Every structure is written in C-alpha cells, then in structure tokens.
Amino acid sequence: MTRATGGSSGLRRRILGLASAAILGLCSAAWAGAVRHGTPPRIVTLAPNATELVYAAGAGTDIVGTVLRSDYPPEARAIPRIGDGIQFSEEAILALHPTLVVGWQPTDGTRALEQRLAPLGVPLVYANPKSLDDIPALVRDLGERLGTRAAAGEAALSLERRIRALWPAPPPPQSVFIEISADPLYTLGRDPLTNDLLGRCGGVNPYAGSLLAAPQVSVESVLRLNPQVMILSPYGSETLAARRDWWARHGLEAARARRIYAIDPDWLHRPGPRLVDAAEAICADLREARTRQSH
Template structure:
C-alpha cells in the first residue's frame, strides 16, 4: 500500500478522529491554551498537502522543514527533511527551531509530543475539499495574508468549477479508482480502491463519474479479482503515483487487469494507467480532476493548454 494511503488511514484522515484546530488564526499552545500568535517565520510542515498549500499561498520562504514525501513544488525537495508521515523525528524538528509546526487532522499524539517542547502546533483538515478551502482561510489568518489566501481559494474553486463544467449533464460512468494493487504471476489481487473516503470520492464526482465502490462504506476497500467482477465498473483508472511510471511497469499493471477480462471496463478497453498525477488534496487537485475527466469522458474536448495550479 502506498505510504500516503497508510498515513491517511492511520492518522484518522478518513475517520474524523482529529481534534478541531480551534479558531482560525490561533494555535494549540502547550497546556492546551489557545491564543493568537504573531505571523510565524519558521514553519515545519508534516504533510505534502500542507507543504503545497503553504507554497501556493506564498509562504514557501517561511517553510524550513518538510517530510520525506513532500515533493512539490520542486523547491520543497531541497528543504531539510524531518521524517515521514508516520514517524517524524522530534529531534530533526527541534533542530530547525520552528515557531510553528503545521500538522494534518488526526495527529493528536504529534500535537501532544511537540507541546512538551513548547512548540506551537496548528492542525489543518484536508480530509475533503471543504477542508482544503477552510485551510486556506485558516493559514491566511495565521500568516496575516487573508487577501492572498482568499484570492488563491477563489482561483482554485474557479478552476475546479471549470473542470466539472466540461462534463456536466453527461451520463456518469461507474468508475473504479485503483490506488494500489498486487500482481503476482500475472494474477491480480489485493486491489486498493477509493471508497467512501471523502476527497477521492469528491474528485470522481467532479470529473463526471460515479464511484462504483462507494457503496462498500469504507475509505479504501481491498478487492480481489472476484470482487472487481461483482462490481463490474464501466471504467477503471489505476493511479500509480505522482511520479512518471516506466513503460515496463505500465505493461505489468495492464497485464494484471487483463486477468479480469469479463469486467466491462476491460472488455471495452477502458482501463487507464495514470502516473505523474497529484493524488493529495490541495492546489493541484484540478490537474487530477482534468486527467480523470478525460478518462471518463474522452468525447469531451480537453482544455487547449494545461493551466498552472491555483496560486495567489
């Protein structure tokens, strides 16, 4: 399973177990006290979605540390690393002398840990698109950049609306969005798919599809070949990460899907392998919606040219 999915599950990003971050513009201070603080100047981000959002809001010059998985924007890759999603190094964070640590929802243990060292912590909730927009407002207030944050949120919302408008009113294909899979001896098994998870379910809907696995009622169902046959989706999209996939990897994945030849999507040649697409909530989400829309509705004319991610 990709580490970002494991983190999503274990950190509570789909279970709603994260604590409320408090009023926008306030921090969780040691001892549980919330009080306004001056605009931070040395920030550590503990999630790729947070890092991307900070840079999109023009706060990249204040970010002094990120996780091992923060790969966008390119400037973030040169910043000091403080560990992974699930195991940030307290020592690495302390060495950077931050005046704010920004954490994802569901990380109460991190908040308590950093509070022991008198580090202010701000929690943002990127479980769904509503949370992404709310985080723009929160970060704008914290960094005294409300106008910039408002403009960035409006630009992101407008681009999502434009992407959705291209497919509005068209029949929605039933879509299986795969995020990980095991292929052994050309046999497909343990396929992780987007279920009732919030963010990816919303993305499928915006792109003009119907989530064929939503009814299973869990965030990331694990399906066997037989389970996929029972669902029988019209379209299968297999996300293989946010980095370009080698041709051999794509061939192996396609050969695995051919083992469920009775599935409608396979019979009709509507299995799509997508790599180098953003799979975390944030400013680049319109890119994912646009790529998925082209798979769901190939008859729709694509945009004349790719648009840059929403930014202030």
C-alpha cells in the first residue's frame, strides 16, 4: 500500500512537472515570438552595468525599471526605480510586467526573483563578464534576445576593435596596486575581469592571489610589495594629490616618482562598456609610468 501510494504520488508529481515545463516552454516561445514580431520588450535591470549593457545593445528605451545607481547614460536617470543593487521589490518588478530581467551576478534576492518569474516565462539573465572580451559578447547576446541585432553588433564590433588596440606592453610586467578605499585600505584581489584588464596593459596585480575579490590590506604590506604603479579609485584631482602626498610621506617609491594615477570608479567598477574606457586610460597611465621608470 505504501509503495502504491508513493508511486501514484510520484506519477502525479511527474505529470505536474511535465505540464509546468510545457507551460513555461509556451510562455518562453510567446516571449521570443513577441520580440520577433515587433512587440517592444519590457526590460528590468538589477545593476548599473546591466543598464549600460542594454543601452549599448540598442534597447535602452525599453527599460521599464532599474536600480538607484543606474545613472548612465544620462537618460537612464528617468527610469523608475525598483530598489538598489542589493535589495529590490519583487512586487514592483512584477507590476511592471517585464519580458526580460537582467542582473549582474546571482544573489539570494535574484534567486528568489527567478522563482517568481519562472512560472510567467520571464527569463532572468546575468551580465557578469570575466574578461574584457566578454563585454562585447554580452552586448551581442542582448541584441539577439531583444531584437536589436544590428545596433548591438555595431556596438560590439566597436568595443572589440578598441580592446584589440590596447597597448601590448613589452615584458616584464609592471606591478600595479589599485586603491579602492583609503580608510580602511582596500584593494582589488581575485577579480578576473580587472586582472585581465591589467594584463592587457602590461600590468600585474600583486594581490591577484588573494582569496577575496576586494581584500582589506595593511599599509605595511603595500610598502613591502613596493608596487611600481598605483591607481586610485575614487577619482579626482584633489584626491589624487592628497593620496600621492600621503603615500610619499609613508615612503612609497611609486608616489615619490609620481607613478600614481586616478581612474573614475564608475568606469572601473561597473563591468560594462565603459570598462573599455578604463582599460584605455590605465594602459596610457602604465605607458607613462614605464617611460618615467626608464628615465
């Protein structure tokens, strides 16, 4: 009796599962068909980099909801907000009737949202590049999903050309310390995207082997490693001058030799199209630093 009851229950679950899968398949097909037949998609982005990637793919005007810090391009500031990059309102998102949700990386919040979206046939995709080459690939993928293939392809091709044109630095690589917070002192560690960027510019991150993406470090450890170049983020001429003087007083050779630079944090920390802007700027900084060292 127990076996028969269990088998019947299992069969019912299997039938329900197959029915649910069929429904989801029909919903997904309907979504794809709507895009193909010219019905504008309704996009919600859960991170600033996702917003920038959707705009690059030519579908920025189809974003119906985003997070607080999505402020680029400037038109994005007018998009209704559904939360910040960490917490967001599932009900607010569902009320917007999205056809696609684009996040950055999986979190407890996005996984819960996926469960709410799945019965509606609404995909949640992640834009989490691990290398510079992934950025134009993401733009192309979004263009395919959103029916903007031509615009996305053009934008992706431009990004690819700029990435290929990054300066191929001669060996040996320069050690580069990236300061992302001064007090307490934080840097970038095991961050494959940033470390890929540095490698293309002839740089190497002395903290790349850290277990964390953004470890807290001591001033003493930085002085002991004695990086040849320092890059500051946050950005600004006043910040740059103050931190250059501070590190010079503490004996950092790179600061005394003026091999310390600043980069806009929105360029560096948002893994979207403007990371290529950051790469071009950092490559230029490392070229200048190498020239200073040779003299």
